[in-house]
Amino acid sequence: MDFELSPKARDHLANLQEFMDSHVYPAEKTYHEWRSVNDPHKLPPVVEELKVEARKRGLWNLFLPDLGGLSNVEYATLAELTGRSPDIAPEALNCQAPDTGNMEVLHMFGTEEQKRTWLQPLLDGEIRSAFAMTEPDVASSDATNITTSIVREGDEYVINGRKWWITGAADERCKIFIVMGKTDPDAPKHRQQSQILVPRDTPGFTVVRDLPVFGRHDQHGHCELRFEDVRVPVGNLIAEEGDGFAISQARLGPGRIHHAMRAIGMAERALELMCRRAAERVAFGRPLASQGVVQQQIAESRMAIEQARLLTLKTAWLIDRHGAKGARTEIAAIKVIAPRVAFEVLDRAIQVHGGAGVSDDTPLAAMYTWARAMRIFDGPDEVHVRTVARQELRPYLS
Numbered sequence: 001m002d003f004e005l006s007p008k009a010r011d012h013l014a015n016l017q018e019f020m021d022s023h024v025y026p027a028e029k030t031y032h033e034w035r036s037v038n039d040p041h042k043l044p045p046v047v048e049e050l051k052v053e054a055r056k057r058g059l060w061n062l063f064l065p066d067l068g069g070l071s072n073v074e075y076a077t078l079a080e081l082t083g084r085s086p087d088i089a090p091e092a093l094n095c096q097a098p099d100t101g102n103m104e105v106l107h108m109f110g111t112e113e114q115k116r117t118w119l120q121p122l123l124d125g126e127i128r129s130a131f132a133m134t135e136p137d138v139a140s141s142d143a144t145n146i147t148t149s150i151v152r153e154g155d156e157y158v159i160n161g162r163k164w165w166i167t168g169a170a171d172e173r174c175k176i177f178i179v180m181g182k183t184d185p186d187a188p189k190h191r192q193q194s195q196i197l198v199p200r201d202t203p204g205f206t207v208v209r210d211l212p213v214f215g216r217h218d219q220h221g222h223c224e225l226r227f228e229d230v231r232v233p234v235g236n237l238i239a240e241e242g243d244g245f246a247i248s249q250a251r252l253g254p255g256r257i258h259h260a261m262r263a264i265g266m267a268e269r270a271l272e273l274m275c276r277r278a279a280e281r282v283a284f285g286r287p288l289a290s291q292g293v294v295q296q297q298i299a300e301s302r303m304a305i306e307q308a309r310l311l312t313l314k315t316a317w318l319i320d321r322h323g324a325k326g327a328r329t330e331i332a333a334i335k336v337i338a339p340r341v342a343f344e345v346l347d348r349a350i351q352v353h354g355g356a357g358v359s360d361d362t363p364l365a366a367m368y369t370w371a372r373a374m375r376i377f378d379g380p381d382e383v384h385v386r387t388v389a390r391q392e393l394r395p396y397l398s
């Protein structure tokens with residue numbers, strides 16, 4: 001295994017590092033202040049300014065290998081850096097979830113018409129998108145449970161159902177929803193589902209409410225949606241009826257690398273803040289950094305971050321060589337490990353900061369809640385642990 005970056009990836013990394021220092025970190029205060037006195041679901045203008053600057057610097061759409069020309073290992077290092085400022089940096093580079101996954105799906109499975117209408121404006125950062133699978137009425141960690149119906153009537157599909165926790169939906173710029181539902185409840189278990197494009201302004205589609213994450217409302221939101229006799233042309237179906245599950249699987253591999261590396265970026269920022277605070281803050285006559293117990297927290301954090309990063313890079317390396325199928329167990333493992341490590345490091349960093357740690361004077365509290373949520377979205381820990389266990393047990397059970 002060789003994680004040495006190519007000259008091109010090294011250039012992007014240096015470019016991004018400079019962009020983070022000169023533009024992104026300084027914009028964080030502006031971003032939060034703007035949101036505190038404006039509609040919290042509108043995009044603070046500073047992000048549009050950052051998008052223009054990032055694009056000018058060639059830091060745009062790098063997540064998509066066919067466009068950015070980067071392997072998963074190469075892009076992973078960039079994703080880590082953007083994770084240090086998770087509210088702003090990924091979007092500045094047009095590399096934010098769930099748009100990245102949606103763009104991948106349209107790139108891989110979209111018709112020419114779908115690409116022209118939806119993929120191009122997404123690639124240009126003009127609109128945003130959402131992926132709607134989870135439902136309030138069924139345990140959605142088992143995606144075969146979903147009940148939203150997609151029924152063909154002549155040249156249209158009619159959609160009925162409820163969704164919730166749909167990231168991105170509170171932002172008016174979110175113009176297109178990829179909706180997962182059932183086209184044939186009698187088909188084999190993994191062929192019942194399809195994915196279909198629903199434009200935001202379609203009659204019968206309603207954004208019911210935005211759900212806070214531990215009391216915080218994100219700019220783009222996580223919403224409950226209602227679909228009541230929503231009609232779209234048959235041309236809005238992605239791939240074929242029954243392909244919904246396979247499409248979901250196809251989008252998962254690289255997306256998990258992005259999430260894991262951003263979590264590691266959050267952990268790195270937390271560790272940096274922890275060390276700065278420990279070096280500056282004096283308690284009982286000496287800096288916190290001289291207390292063995294604080295040193296232990298710092299060392300544990302460093303060791304855990306290194307382990308998580310190595311496993312994630314190994315996973316990216318496997319995907320580059322063998323595709324997502326060849327890295328199934330590792331993809332499941334990093335989905336558990338990276339958020340767990342980020343959560344633990346953030347917890348320690350908060351502790352070392354004392355009261356300041358739970359305030360909003362540092363990014364720690366917001367990151368902490370996000371790291372906690374990461375252990376649930378894209379499938380809860382238990383589901384991924386089950387995948388790892390099944391693989392491990394395979395030789396022993398026949």
Ligand SMILES: Cc1cc2nc3c(=O)[nH]c(=O)nc-3n(C[C@H](O)[C@H](O)[C@H](O)COP(=O)(O)OP(=O)(O)OC[C@H]3O[C@@H](n4cnc5c(N)ncnc54)[C@H](O)[C@@H]3O)c2cc1C
Binds near residue numbers: 140380
């Ligand atoms: C911030 C946030 C953003 C999200 N964004 C999106 C989005 O954009 N689009 C979307 O479709 N969804 C999204 N989700 C939803 C998310 O993917 C689901 O919440 C998740 O998959 C779990 O489904 P559920 O909530 O129905 O939990 P359930 O399926 O009801 O599971 C509840 C709990 O049961 C346990 N459990 C489940 N299965 C097993 C098992 N096999 N073994 C042991 N224990 C188990 C786990 O502890 C799990 O947390 C988001 C969620 C959050 C919190």
